[in-house]
Amino acid sequence: MHAQEAGFLWLIPTLPLLGAAVNGLLGKPLQKRWGERPIGAIACGAVLLSFAVSVVAFLRLLGVEPRVLTDRVWTWFHVGDLEVEFAYMLDPLSAVMILVVTGVSSLIHIYSLGYMHKDGGYYRYFAYLNLFVWAMLTLVLGKNLPMLFIGWEGVGLCSYLLIGFWFTDTQKAIAGMKAFITNRIGDLGFILGMFALYWGLQRHGVSSFDFETLRAAAPQLAGDQIFGVGLLTFVTLCLFVGACGKSAQIPLYVWLPDAMAGPTPVSALIHAATMVTAGVYMIGRLNFLYSMAPVALGVVAAVGAATALFAATIGLAQTDIKKVLAYSTVSQLGYMVLGMGVAAYAAGIFHLMTHAFFKACLFLGSGSVIHAMHHEQDIRKMGGLRRHMPRTYRTFLVSTLAIAGIPPLAGFFSKDEILWQAWSSPHGSPVLWLVGALGAGLTAFYMFRLVFLAFWGECRADDHTKQHLHESPGTMTVPLVILAGLAVVGGWIGWPAALGGSNAFERFLEPVLGGGAAGEGAHAAAHGIGAALVSTAGEAGAGAAAHGHAPLEYVLMALSVGIAATGIALAHHMYVRRPELPEALAQRFRGAYRTIYNKYWVDEFYQATVIGGVRGLSRLLGVFDLAVIDGLVNGVGALTRGVSWLGGAIDRYIVDGAVNGLAWVITAAGSQARRLQSGVVQNYVLAVFGGVVALVVLMRFFH
Amino acid sequence: MAVGLQHFLFVSAALASLGVIAMVSRRNAISILMGVELILNAAALNFVAFARYGRPGTETPWLSGQIFGVFIIVLAAAEAAIALAIIIAIYHHRANINADELNELQR
Numbered sequence: 001m002h003a004q005e006a007g008f009l010w011l012i013p014t015l016p017l018l019g020a021a022v023n024g025l026l027g028k029p030l031q032k033r034w035g036e037r038p039i040g041a042i043a044c045g046a047v048l049l050s051f052a053v054s055v056v057a058f059l060r061l062l063g064v065e066p067r068v069l070t071d072r073v074w075t076w077f078h079v080g081d082l083e084v085e086f087a088y089m090l091d092p093l094s095a096v097m098i099l100v101v102t103g104v105s106s107l108i109h110i111y112s113l114g115y116m117h118k119d120g121g122y123y124r125y126f127a128y129l130n131l132f133v134w135a136m137l138t139l140v141l142g143k144n145l146p147m148l149f150i151g152w153e154g155v156g157l158c159s160y161l162l163i164g165f166w167f168t169d170t171q172k173a174i175a176g177m178k179a180f181i182t183n184r185i186g187d188l189g190f191i192l193g194m195f196a197l198y199w200g201l202q203r204h205g206v207s208s209f210d211f212e213t214l215r216a217a218a219p220q221l222a223g224d225q226i227f228g229v230g231l232l233t234f235v236t237l238c239l240f241v242g243a244c245g246k247s248a249q250i251p252l253y254v255w256l257p258d259a260m261a262g263p264t265p266v267s268a269l270i271h272a273a274t275m276v277t278a279g280v281y282m283i284g285r286l287n288f289l290y291s292m293a294p295v296a297l298g299v300v301a302a303v304g305a306a307t308a309l310f311a312a313t314i315g316l317a318q319t320d321i322k323k324v325l326a327y328s329t330v331s332q333l334g335y336m337v338l339g340m341g342v343a344a345y346a347a348g349i350f351h352l353m354t355h356a357f358f359k360a361c362l363f364l365g366s367g368s369v370i371h372a373m374h375h376e377q378d379i380r381k382m383g384g385l386r387r388h389m390p391r392t393y394r395t396f397l398v399s400t401l402a403i404a405g406i407p408p409l410a411g412f413f414s415k416d417e418i419l420w421q422a423w424s425s426p427h428g429s430p431v432l433w434l435v436g437a438l439g440a441g442l443t444a445f446y447m448f449r450l451v452f453l454a455f456w457g458e459c460r461a462d463d464h465t466k467q468h469l470h471e472s473p474g475t476m477t478v479p480l481v482i483l484a485g486l487a488v489v490g491g492w493i494g495w496p497a498a499l500g501g502s503n504a505f506e507r508f509l510e511p512v513l514g515g516g517a518a519g520e521g522a523h524a525a526a527h528g529i530g531a532a533l534v535s536t537a538g539e540a541g542a543g544a545a546a547h548g549h550a551p552l553e554y555v556l557m558a559l560s561v562g563i564a565a566t567g568i569a570l571a572h573h574m575y576v577r578r579p580e581l582p583e584a585l586a587q588r589f590r591g592a593y594r595t596i597y598n599k600y601w602v603d604e605f606y607q608a609t610v611i612g613g614v615r616g617l618s619r620l621l622g623v624f625d626l627a628v629i630d631g632l633v634n635g636v637g638a639l640t641r642g643v644s645w646l647g648g649a650i651d652r653y654i655v656d657g658a659v660n661g662l663a664w665v666i667t668a669a670g671s672q673a674r675r676l677q678s679g680v681v682q683n684y685v686l687a688v689f690g691g692v693v694a695l696v697v698l699m700r701f702f703h
Numbered sequence: 704m705a706v707g708l709q710h711f712l713f714v715s716a717a718l719a720s721l722g723v724i725a726m727v728s729r730r731n732a733i734s735i736l737m738g739v740e741l742i743l744n745a746a747a748l749n750f751v752a753f754a755r756y757g758r759p760g761t762e763t764p765w766l767s768g769q770i771f772g773v774f775i776i777v778l779a780a781a782e783a784a785i786a787l788a789i790i791i792a793i794y795h796h797r798a799n800i801n802a803d804e805l806n807e808l809q810r
Contacts, residue, residue, distance in 0.1 A: 679806050682727040682735075689723045 003212070004064050009071035009088040011053050012098060013137035016105075019046030020130035027123025036113075036122050043126035044109045047133055051102035058095050067092055067511050068212075070143060081207035082198075089143035089211065093284055093512040096349060097140035100356045101274050105133045107479035108269040111364050114475035115265050115371060125165060125263065132158035136274050140281060144209040145194055148282065152190065152246065155275040156183045162270060163262040175261035182255040186245015193238030197289075200224050200231045215288045222292055236289050236296035240303075243279025247333045250307045254603055256330055260322040264367030267322060272329045272363050273356035280336040280352050287345045287513050297427050301341025305422070305435040308334030310600075312442035316449075317586075317597040320377045321366045324450050328403065329359055331439055335418050338436055342428040344421030345513035346506040350494045351418055353505075354410035357490045358399040361483035365396035368472040368480065369454060374465055379450060384459035388469040391477045393455045395484035400451050402487040404444035405564045410491030412561070415440060417496060419560055420553055437560050444567030452575040498553045711752035718745035732790050732800040739786075740779060747775040 019042050023030075030038050061067055069090040076086040090098070109129065116125050135158055139151025157180075164176025197214075201207065203224070206217040224231035243249065248256035259271045270276070283290055283300065290297055308331050315327035332355050339348030370377055372389060386393035402409035405416065419440070423433040459466055471477065495501025506513075574581045586593040595601070718741050725738030754768025794800050 680803055682802070685723060686727045689727075 003066070003068035003070045003089070006057065006060060006069035006071055006090065008053065009057060009069060009090055009141065010073050012050050012057065012102070013088070013134050013141060015046045015050040015053070016130040016133035016137065019043050020127045020134060023123050023130065024127035027127055031123045036117070039123045039126050040109075040113045043130050044106070044113065046130055047102060047106045047109050050133065050137070051099075051106045054095075054098045054102045057090055058099060061090055061092070061095050072143075076146070082209075083207075084144060084146050084209055086147065087143035088141040088147075090141065091512050092509045093281075093349065094140045096353060096509070097281055098137060100353050101133065101136050101140065104273045104356050104360050104483075105129075105136075105269060107482055108265045108273075108360065108364065111268075111367070111476050111479040112263075112265045114473045115367055116263065121165065125162075128158055128161045128165070129266070129269070132162065132270060132275070136278075139278055144211060145197075145214075146209055148285070149190070149194070152242070152278060152282075153187065155270070155278060156180060156187070156246070159183070159259065159270050159275055162266040163259045165262055165266070169261075172261035175255075175258040179255040179259050182252050183245045186242045186252055189238045189241025189245070190243075193235045193240075193242065196226060196231065196238060197235045200226065200235065211285060214286070218288045218292060230293060230295070232289055232293040233295045236286070236293045237299060239282065239286065239289075240279075240296065240300055243282055243337070244303065245279070246282075247276050247279030247337060248307075248330050249279070249303050249334065249337055250310060253307060253311065253330045254606060257323055257326040257599075260320075260326050264322065264363060264370060267326070268360045268363030268367065271326070272359040276329065276333055277336065277352045277356070280333065280340060280348055283337070283340040284345045284349050284513060287340075287343075290340070291343055291514070294427065297341050297343060299341075301338055301422070301427060301432055304334045304337030304339070304341050305432050305439075306334070307331065308338060308439040309435050309442070310334075312439045312446065313596050314599050315446040316442060317593060318446075319380055321369065321379050321382075321450065321454060322363075322377055324379070324446060325359070325362055325366055328362075328443060328447065331443060332359065332403070334439070335415060335436065338422055338432065339418040342418075342421050342425040342432065344418060344425055344428075346509045347414065347417040347421050349509060349513070350491075350505050351414035354402070354414040354487070354490050357483055358402040358409075358411055358487035361395055361399040361480060361487055362403070364476070364480050364483065365392050365399065368392040368476055371472055371476070372469055373461060374468065376461065376465065379453045381460050381462075382454040383457045383461075384455070385469070386455040388459075389455075389471045391471060392480060395477075395480040396455065397451060398484040399487045400447045402491075403447055404568060405440055405560060406568075407561060408488075408491070410487050410489070413491035413494050413496065416557055416560055417494065420496075420556055423556060424552070433556070437563050440560055441563040441567040444564040445571045448568045448571035449575055452571060456576055457579070498557070708752055708756040711748060711756075715745045715748040715752065718742070718748065730801045730803055732793070732802050732805075733787075735802055736783065736786050736790070740783065743775055743779045743782075747772045747779075750775070 022042050023039055027039055057069065061069055070087060071089075072085050072087040074086050076084045078084075109126075112125070112129065116122055119125065132155060135151045135154025137151070139148055139155060142148040142151060160176045160180040162176075163179050164173045167173045167176070194209075198207075198209070200221050201214075201217055204217065204220045206213065206220070208214070208217075218232075221232055226234050241252075245252045256271060256276065260267050262271070290300070311327045311330035311334060315324050315331065318324045318327060332351070336348045336351050336355070339345070339351060368389065369382065369385060369392060372385075372392075373382065376382070398409070402411040405412045407413075419433055419436050422428045422436050423430055459469075461469075492501075494503055494505035497503050574585075598604075722738040722741030722743075722745060725741060726735050727738075729735055729738065750768040750771040752768075754765050754772070757763040757765055790800055793805065797805075
């Protein structure tokens with residue numbers, strides 16, 4: 001089976017790159033000469049064109065079998081047996097990703113036109129944003145692991161640039177650095193995983209990073225060991241460390257809340273919809289490796305579930321509108337990772353997509369609020385905004401319902417699919433389901449707390465802000481409306497079989513991700529991993545598929561909706577009907593409240609342990625450097641100086657003395673000799689005559 | 704007392720000495736030139752004397768000496784002509800022909 005060539009795939013990432021190049025290199029004079037319009041037009045045009053090409057590519061993909069399009073641009077490098085191509089590949093998974101990335105990016109670019117209006121760094125902002133889109137598209141379109149890694153690093157860089165976009169504010173610049181460094185820690189794991197994978201493949205004579213080759217060669221690695229653990233377990237766990245960094249999972253999630261220092265559209269695009277899903281995408285892309293490493297899958301699922309619940313609890317007590325959304329993002333990413341961890345890859349990717357819609361909408365909505373409130377982000381100072389900003393309110397409400405998991409909005413289908421798989425998948429367990437469901441209830445609670453505090457009740461802002469409250473301009477509300485629409489209908493393409501649908505989304509992704517748990521069981525059986533595993537996985541997988549419409553699924557579905565509804569009702573009770581209650585509760589459970597209000601002191605803990613440790617080590621090394629290394633260097637320097645001084649003395653007194661002495665002798669001889677040459681010819685004649693006389697006399701007496 | 708080779712040589716030596724004295728002691732370029740002429744003539748006298756009396760010991764007349772004498776006379780004439788021309792040129796130039804002041808070439 002040969003993948004079909006499609007020579008236009010390179011356009012999809014390259015168009016935004018061109019936009020970034022033009023705005024980045026010529027943006028300043030352009031902005032000075034013609035204002036913001038050409039900048040915005042170039043940036044939005046590049047992304048919209050890229051979106052159009054993506055749609056064309058998607059339609060092309062639907063018409064080919066097998067569903068893979070490739071575009072080899074050039075051979076990137078060729079070392080030994082290893083040949084890495086600079087090549088793009090479009091399969092159902094990357095098709096979903098590019099549509100989400102370019103689609104959401106287009107909307108957010110348009111939104112940014114209004115949001116960034118009158119910012120001095122307008123051109124810089126759009127250059128970074130376009131560069132980010134390029135990196136993200138390279139990440140999802142890469143045909144091999146190094147290509148994915150280019151994008152992986154590229155999005156990290158753009159994230160850093162955009163978080164610290166207003167870098168004159170030290171806090172924001174530091175937030176950018178924190179994000180970058182935390183991501184680098186994860187990237188170290190990613191690189192190690194990549195190397196270990198290559199090392200393992202080499203031993204079987206396979207020398208390639210191509211995903212297709214990896215997929216074919218992966219079964220050979222099943223029994224391999226490295227450092228006494230399964231090679232695949234090691235590789236997948238290392239790669240998962242990278243995913244933890246990029247997708248903000250415990251323990252590396254701390255950068256994401258701080259990343260809210262960037263402009264709000266950036267939070268929406270990078271830190272909610274696209275970049276942070278890179279880790280989830282990577283696991284989906286390498287699902288064949290993860291499926292063969294049950295231990296790693298268990299870790300992934302546990303981390304995902306823990307993150308989902310943990311971040312949700314922090315979200316309960318935050319007062320900064322963007323911080324609430326940030327913790328909500330961390331929590332939702334936890335769901336995606338949980339889905340991945342129970343080998344329900346399609347469900348994870350499905351949630352990734354729906355989350356991109358409603359979370360982008362929520363962030364843009366919060367941006368619209370912040371814009372109207374003159375950069376006030378504290379929800380305690382908001383309130384009653386629904387009267388002033390009806391469109392923002394309605395779209396925000398729709399997305400909140402979606403994230404809470406209320407049917408038939410997008411979030412319901414994707415989250416429910418993950419929870420169902422967390423229970424029923426061979427890698428799942430009721431505990432995972434319980435943790436996820438609890439998190440879902442908390443999500444519903446804190447999201448509605450946000451809505452009630454910000455949009456309902458009386459406005460608590462000061463009079464000046466109150467008078468200037470206004471709905472945002474069309475460039476900002478139109479993307480909101482579109483995203484809210486997607487948050488409603490986006491889930492319908494994954495309408496589960498249990499509710500009379502066809503689960504088209506999962507079937508579309510089947511060629512890449514396998515048929516969920518059942519397919520995974522079959523996969524394992526086909527490649528003969530340990531017999532016991534095969535039998536359990538195969539049976540359970542088959543069971544899950546056969547009893548797809550089991551009563552249990554309906555019960556769980558109803559339960560999760562019930563939990564979400566309870567969360568909403570509780571939020572309504574606490575923040576609308578009896579607004580004094582939260583304060584009283586906070587007083588009553590002071591310890592618990594302070595713990596989550598201070599985010600479990602995780603940042604402080606890291607500050608004390610990791611950062612303090614690194615600093616202490618640095619100080620120690622600094623002392624060592626100053627005392628020993630510098631001492632050595634300075635000692636050598638002093639020694640050299642001494643030797644040079646000696647050499648100088650020898651040079652000055654002996655060598656120079658000899659040279660000068662010789663010169664002095666010659667000078668002296670010359671000054672004596674010049675007396676002979678008086679220039680008076682008579683003297684010479686006298687000398688000649690005297691000489692002749694002397695000669696004659698000498699010849700007379702000595703001959 | 705017959706006149707022998709020694710007498711000629713004495714005269715010649717005296718001439719040459721007078722020439723050297725003239726060359727060394729006079730400042731005037733023409734006087735120096737005259738001293739040079741005296742030395743040349745002393746040499747010519749030597750040649751002619753040796754031609755007449757032969758080399759000491761052989762006593763055989765020797766024609767080469769005569770020819771040298773003629774050469775020296777010709778050369779002295781040419782030399783005097785050139786030297787006088789130079790001296791006249793210098794005189795035109797500087798109105799002075801003192802040899803010790805003609806030191807431009809030293810610099």
